[in-house]
Amino acid sequence: MKISSGAVRLVIPAASLAVLLAAVFYMQPRAMSYTGLNLLFNLAVPIALATVAQMLIMAVNDLDLSMGTFVSFCACVTATFLQASPATGILIFLGAIAAYAAIGVIIYVRELPAIVVTLGMSFVWGGLAVLILPSPGGAAPGWARWLMTSKPPFVPMAIVASVVIALATHFLIMRSSFGVLIRGVGGNVRSVERAGWSIVKVRAAAYALAGLFAMLSGIALVGLTTSADANIALRYTLLSIAGVILGGGEFVGGKVSPIGAVIGALTLALAGSFLSFMRISPDWQIGAQGAILIVVLAMRLFLNRLEKREKSR
């Protein structure tokens, strides 16, 4: 095989994004413009960041069910503390990231199922978010608003941000030795341990990094919406998991693809717009979104099988 399996992994997500985009352009030619593309994709930026965060957790074979509430919590902190007294806000964020690292360690040391621990944490983050912002409100820090509404020449902000996120995480996860370690923990813990690395440290770092990306997601979201709400990002839990899988990642084995994850997040965001342009009744929309997911996943299984056949030949 001349093409690497990593590249094959990217083909399906990229192709599905291209097909969806072509369909949207066909149905709504107005979308084929600078503002049009920005309107289609700007809300995908925080989803992409949350998806990258989820991908880091999935790279060490765990699943984070608190992603949505954690991003909501970060959004509430951004709209209140980070805006009013940046120092306190940064301190809270550092504490939250440390909490994420601690969760990663506890799950490993006590051999707890990650799903249960993170599900429990989702109530903690949700409760904290309501405590910080009992009723919707707050304001976006000026710089976050400026960043998310900036108008770079030629290419809209949403596209620039997506490319930057994809490339930065690609180098971090696929090209750095730290990334190899994280994926190694997901692929084969024992061999990483035998090679003399501390699993606890690697897992703590992976979780902390996930916390960092989730935090960026919350900030980006508030930059777009201008204010926060304790329930603002609840969908992100499932969207982020679906985004990772759609982008060619796997639940186990440390097989992840950062560029794929970002493309997966964009595809999910676009699928929603596509269905709304199609005038599909809301009763069917969740089902239709599921159908798109199933089609893409079926194509991927098919490619995986082809790949295996090639290898065994």
Place this chain on the structure above:
Amino acid sequence: MIIRKMLFASVATVCITASFSAMADTAGKKIALSNNYAGNSWRQAMLTSWDKITKDAVAKGVVAAADPFTTAENQATEQAAQIQNLILQGYDAIVVNAASPTALNGAIKEACDAGITVVSFDGIVTEPCAWRIAVDFKAMGESQIEYLTKKLPKGGNLLEIRGLAGVSVDDEIHAGIQAGVQKNPQFKIVGSVNGDWAQDVAQRAVAGILPSLPEIAAVVTQGGDGYGAAQAFAAAKRPTPTIVMGNREDELVWWKQQKDKNSYETMSVSIAPGVSTLAFWVAQQILDGKEVKKDLVVPFLRIDQDNLEANLAKTQKGGVANVEYSLEDAQKVISAAK
């Protein structure tokens, strides 16, 4: 010269047609409804009312289109994406029932910047460029206590059933109830549960807290929870207090049964789902170039002992007591705000 004559002629025809149909100013305009949730009887009634009134308006040529869009998951981020899609689809006005008063502000601002009129109702938005048709929820909470002071002059213990935590409507009704209790110290709130505006949730929550409560004189509610509360009291074999209802059909039916059986007395208050049609007419008026204040207030719909039967007869099975608004009603609300 010929060209000039033709121009004159065409201008003249335009003038004549324009003066013939005063409504035609918005005939080419498209209005969209962005709705965040359709999963309860109130929202279903709201969408039915919208359909009924706007189909008629489109048929008469008042507007070109009035399409309803509902998001599937009741999430602010999803509705923000929906509003951005509506901008791309080229609507002239967007009528919004928002999932969050603040989380949509970014998308609403984008719409305003694109020259689109945004009118929010029921779930209103705080973005200054949008119009708001609000219900005075605080007054709605206070009116419950006011009613109780007449019904129970001696006062007593109250159980409060609240709505969905973290939603502004819940906060406002709660604030109204608290203000009422402060003014009338003979009443005391001895317990408070979240009923999420759903009968089953309310029933479970009330059943859970009842054993720890003293005798309850009345239950103050937010709508959609009165019937569940009544069931919980019956199941615990406790005397039925005065439960304020919220205009739902099941609540009104229960009230009617109790009224016939032992002349049970209460009142019922909520906002009419037909407020969506009021928002539609307000959007149409704004598109028509009328001067409209950014903040409008819609009266809430109250049912009392004497007009219970009349309202119940008009209410659909499983629905909510409703009023649909006409263009004249909208003009009245607009001029009242000036």
